[in-house]
């Protein structure tokens with residue numbers, strides 16, 4: 344049947360002509376009226392021609408069209424449609440149209456899924472590749488390409504061990520395949536001179552029958568996590584060290600007193616004074632640690648109130664005047680009237696205290712300290728400057744780190760905890776303000792804090 348439809352129409356016309364001619368030759372012995380025979384045969388030929396044309400129109404042509412349409416569908420063009428009709432071919436067309444429309448729906452769904460998958464894969468924070476059970480890379484995301492270089496086509500449909508250069512990646516896939524279990528490892532990778540830490544996971548994939556179908560390799564940048572971890576370790580080490588110093592000292596003096604040192608009243612007084620000072624230092628340190636911990640707590644909320652700068656300064660300036668005088672320093676105060684802004688009063692007070700405290704501590708006798716507060720566009724500008732020892736340019740970026748002191752012994756002697764500026768930085772940040780510093784060794788330091796109005 345299919346052969347029949349594949350013959351061109353012209354072949355049928357010629358074949359029919361010869362059939363009619365053959366019939367004529369067979370009928371010649373039975374008639375002498377050749378004219379009538381010719382007329383009958385011609386009419387018969389015309390009738391047959393009409394029949395061919397009719398069948399061609401209603402059967403062959405539509406079937407040919409249906410075949411063309413099926414070929415288009417095979418190529419993936421699911422948008423093609425055929426005209427419906429009353430005949431059997433019409434029914435066939437309806438079925439073909441239904442098939443095309445179904446395939447179209449499936450293709451749309453598949454494309455949508457693929458698009459969703461691509462979006463997901465390319466927007467994850469991790470680098471990712473998918474490897475089939477034969478070891479060929481089937482999917483790769485942009486992050487992976489950015490990390491190791493090259494283009495997607497350098498990796499896709501290639502054997503993973505041929506194209507992956509990183510040993511850790513190859514080993515992770517191999518282990519996932521061999522053990523058929525998820526594995527996790529870490530490695531370091533350099534981008535230029537930057538050392539980055541990564542965690543690599545090899546996850547085997549199974550189908551419904553529990554057969555291994557491939558593996559996914561996920562690489563996560565854990566550099567920040569590592570940094571945080573090392574910061575935490577440093578912090579614990581620093582706190583322990585800071586606490587050990589006064590405790591060792593207190594224990595030593597108490598021991599000496601217990602071992603007979605109390606016989607001399609003057610020594611006893613001196614030792615008790617040292618023990619008192621050390622315990623006071625410990626108290627200050629613990630208070631600063633608690634303040635920092637409160638500021639860093641996720642649940643920390645600022646208590647915002649409309650405050651006048653004078654409300655803060657009038658509480659603290661008398662005490663600082665006294666401290667400054669005791670150190671033969673002059674404290675100059677210049678505070679603009681009616682500077683009103685929204686802030687957490689106790690926290691902002693802490694900024695003033697820590698800044699003036701530093702200015703007093705790091706300024707030798709006969710020096711000057713200036714406290715200036717003024718309104719500036721949309722900020723309150725707090726400026727504490729001194730004529731003190733100043734800070735080396737190279738050290739300036741580090742002074743906001745916890746426990747960092749330019750001169751450890753000096754800071755300790757003045758009762759510093761090494762946390763004052765770290766606390767200020769936090770308070771300024773939570774107020775969405777800014778802090779700037781100008782300093783010159785042996786000339787002095789000027790600290791500027793800007794808090795939004």
Ligand SMILES: Nc1ncnc2c1ncn2[C@@H]1O[C@H](COP(=O)(O)OP(=O)(O)O)[C@@H](O)[C@H]1O
Pocket residue numbers: 697701702705729731732733734742747748749750754755758759760761762763764765788
């Ligand atoms: N006004 C200043 N003049 C000179 N150095 C300062 C001044 N303020 C801060 N520093 C330096 O910054 C370090 C950190 O300050 P801070 O966090 O307040 O800790 P500390 O408890 O040591 O005062 C100080 O140890 C000191 O070296």
Ligand SMILES: [Mg+2]
Pocket residue numbers: 697700701759760761762763764
């Ligand atoms: Mg300080």
